[in-house]
Amino acid sequence: MKFFADTAEIAEIRELAETGLLDGVTTNPSLIHKAGRNFLEVVAEIAEAVSGPVSAEVVALDYDGMMREADVLRQIADNIAVKVPLTEPGLKACKVLTGDGTMVNVTLCFSAAQALLAAKAGATFISPFVGRLDDVGLSGMELISDIRMIYDNYDYETQILVASVRSPMHVVEAAKIGADVMTAPPKIIGQLFKHPLTDAGLAAFLKDWEATGQRIG
Numbered sequence: 001m002k003f004f005a006d007t008a009e010i011a012e013i014r015e016l017a018e019t020g021l022l023d024g025v026t027t028n029p030s031l032i033h034k035a036g037r038n039f040l041e042v043v044a045e046i047a048e049a050v051s052g053p054v055s056a057e058v059v060a061l062d063y064d065g066m067m068r069e070a071d072v073l074r075q076i077a078d079n080i081a082v083k084v085p086l087t088e089p090g091l092k093a094c095k096v097l098t099g100d101g102t103m104v105n106v107t108l109c110f111s112a113a114q115a116l117l118a119a120k121a122g123a124t125f126i127s128p129f130v131g132r133l134d135d136v137g138l139s140g141m142e143l144i145s146d147i148r149m150i151y152d153n154y155d156y157e158t159q160i161l162v163a164s165v166r167s168p169m170h171v172v173e174a175a176k177i178g179a180d181v182m183t184a185p186p187k188i189i190g191q192l193f194k195h196p197l198t199d200a201g202l203a204a205f206l207k208d209w210e211a212t213g214q215r216i217g
Contacts, residue, residue, distance in 0.1 A: 004183035024052030047077035057083035098122035119156040131164035
């Protein structure tokens with residue numbers, strides 16, 4: 001499974017990139033607003049900091065507007081994935097953009113039917129929002145399972161990019177199902193390192209080592 005960071009904070013991205021575990025980045029208008037910086041400048045910095053796909057979202061709702069904005073975004077860097085909403089104009093733009101060799105991330109997916117449409121439109125990534133489905137009493141992971149089955153049935157190449165990740169268990173469950181990518185805030189990615197038994201074991205090892213009175217080097 002590929003790991004994307006869902007953030008527009010360049011310092012966080014660079015720190016994660018140094019671990020060698022980061023495969024890409026996703027951004028959205030809300031994250032850019034939180035960062036408080038110029039949108040195009042932030043996207044350019046992120047695209048330079050990571051070698052993998054960097055999703056940058058259009059804000060136009062009509063097809064012509066989406067295409068105009070997509071032209072601006074994909075000129076920033078070769079690793080830009082244009083993010084479009086799962087609407088009729090969005091999928092129309094997706095079909096044209098992917099046909100032209102541009103990576104496209106279709107976002108705000110909440111049903112298997114929508115995911116099927118995105119795959120038929122040639123989406124590079126489909127972004128189902130598992131956390132938001134859980135919030136309204138539905139099962140985000142059930143959606144991931146349904147999409148995986150449908151895509152495997154027809155050998156669709158669209159990658160399932162699990163979004164709205166709220167906990168490490170979302171990551172693990174998505175990996176068990178066979179999702180291609182997950183995107184999560186750096187805080188969630190950091191939690192994947194943590195386990196109380198790891199901490200306890202390390203403390204015990206260090207205590208025993210200190211008792212030997214030895215040093216390495």
